[in-house]
Each structure stands twice: as structure tokens, then as C-alpha cells.
Amino acid sequence: MQRPDTQRSMRPDPRSVRDLRGGVQLAFDAVRRSLDRIERVHERLADVSPPVRGLQPRPPTQGWASVVYRGLRGSADLLGGGADLALASVQAWAQDPDRGPLPKERARSRDAAIAALNAVLGDHLHRTGNPLAIHTSWRAGTPKLGRLLVLAHDLGLDPRAWSQDGAGFGDELATAIGATPLSLRYNAGRRVAAVAREVSTSLERQVAGWPVKVQGLDLVGHGLGGLVLRSALQQAQRGGLAWPALVRHVVFLGTPHAGARNAQWRDLVDAAGSGTHASLLLSRAANRRSEGMEDFTGGHWMEHEQGVPLAVLPRPWPAGARAYAIAGSLQERGDDGVVTVASALGRDLPPGQDLELGEAQRWIAAGVGHLELVRNGAVLQQVRHWLSV
Incomplete structure (x- = not known):
């Protein structure tokens, strides 16, 4: 008879089973997309003239071909649903609280891979x-x-980018200015405006439910996170929420206000520390561009209605708030490897999107790359100086 502690050690982590369910679902999604591509090729062959060796295949929507395609799709749905049901049963069994507590922390490599996959x-x-x-x-x-220090991570990263074992950019900055760090985690592959809508309303709840009275908010966004915070602030002001009135400072670190270069995403993932785990997950999706990646490279952050951008507010920042921007610059390239200096500093933006920054509110971090902006001591000191004013 097995001892209870042995039984517990054999129990799989339900969160890992949940991840596996997601991977299986992605695999069957790929099968369905492959069937769609094959059917489209079949449809084009049916329109080829003259036919190959006198044989003209019937369209895939007619005859036995339609039966075969329906059967293949039905089989994929049945197998996919069956696999998910089986794994869901294992997940339910594994998360039974009577079987012992779960580990509190997940492996950093797993979180990094999930963040990269979502990008x-x-x-x-x-x-x-x-x-x-x-x-x-x-x-x-x-x-x-x-005082709350609101931190929004970049494309392909997660909140751990700001904090490492109780230290790091976010923790050191919060300690220096006497604030509590409040780190955002979001799906970087979605439209910026859609994510920002959720950020705006959820931050309102965070402020309302904070155990002490909130007296000030400082917003710091890295890369795509800066676009998310800018959009969230715009939507909150437009919706009449309370938290924008508490904003004192907004700092952008390498934020592509005018868009970013089309960098090799795999290289950026490896540089971010995701390593081989993320590279394996992304091997089949290397050429895909999510909506979030499109917003990152295009500098899109405004709300849209039927494809038309909604007008921005007359003033970009609430009364009493000041904005700042930092750009990284590698040698004489004029960019940080991803975002140009002009884009990060918000220069030459279209009418209505100007950041209204003076030269004292812009700063260039010489020799600092895009991902290093949240790891560099000089950048930290500059942001600390601004937030102390």
C-alpha cells in the first residue's frame, strides 16, 4: 500500500495539465487550418483549365469530396474534444485540495514561454x-x-521583468519614491485598445479596493506597455473614471509612439531570457503577426469604431500630471534595436497625438538596448529623479 506522501508526489500539477490542454487545443486548431488550406487548393484545382490529363476534379463542396472533408473535420472535432475531456478529468482530479497544497511559484521559464506565446x-x-x-x-x-507605482511590461514579457527575487527596476524604484509596485500582466497579442479597456476598469477597482487611501499614481510603461497605459488613460478619462485624477507622472521606456522596426521576433524572445522553451513553442508561428504585434510596429493605441480612430482628448494628460519619455540608442544606429529614438521620444507625431513633451522631459540612454531599458542603472536613476519632482 502506497504512503500518502508518495501518492501526493505522483500527483501532476493541475496547472501543467491546464497548459497541456491548451497545447492540445492549439494542435487541433492547426489540423483544422491544414484541412482548410487543402480544401482551398482542391477548389482551385477544380477551376484549372484545361484539366490535368483530361481529368477535372469536382469542387470540394460536391460529391464524395464534401463527405470526406466533413468526415475529417468531424473526426478532428471528436478527437480534440475527447482529448480535452480526458485532460480536464485529470486536471479536476489533480486540483483536489485533499491531495495536498500546490507549489506557490511556477518556473520562470514556463511563465516566459507563455508570455512569448501570447505575444x-x-x-x-x-x-x-x-x-x-x-x-x-x-x-x-x-x-x-x-502611492502606487503602476508598471506595464513590454511585448513578450511578464511582470517578472520588473522584479527579480525582491530586487530589480520596479522594486528599487518603488522603494526609492515610497510607493507600492502594482505590476500589470496582460495578453500582449491582443489589440492594445481592447486590453487597455480592461486595464482601465480593473485599475479603477484596484484603487477603490486599496486598503489605504490612494494619494497618487505613477505610471511606467515599457515598450508596448506604454501604449497600453496611454490608451487606458485616454479611455478612463473619456469614461469619467476616478483614477486619472490621481495620476502624477507617466513615464515611457522605449515606447513605439510612432511605431517600431520589424525586428526578428525569435531573436527578441531569446534576448528576453525565454530561451529554448519559448523558441520551441514559437517554431510553428515564427511568421505570424498577432494584432498586438501589429499595434507595436504601427504605434497604434487609440480606440477605433468601425475601423475609424476615435478622436483623442484635447489634452493628453490629466491636470497636474506630467509625462516623460526615454529612448535607448545603440552606437550610431538611432534606435535601441527595435524602436527608433524619434519614435520613443514621441517626435513628429500626427496632429492630435502629440505627447506635449519639453526637452527636459525627454532623455536618451546611450548604449542601452530595448530590453536593457528595465535593467539599466542610469535609466533607473533618471526615472527616479523625474518621479521625485
């Missing part, structure tokens, strides 16, 4: 309800103070 496939994961889709959430530090 490339996040829009698809969200639309299909895949368990691997990241949902908007917040991670609050301690102690709970009346």
Missing part, C-alpha cells in the same frame, strides 16, 4: 478560449502604501 498567438488564444491565453491581472507588492 505571437494571443489574439487567437483569446478568441478560441484557449487555457494558455493570459488574462488581465495585477500583482501588488508590499507594504500597501498610499
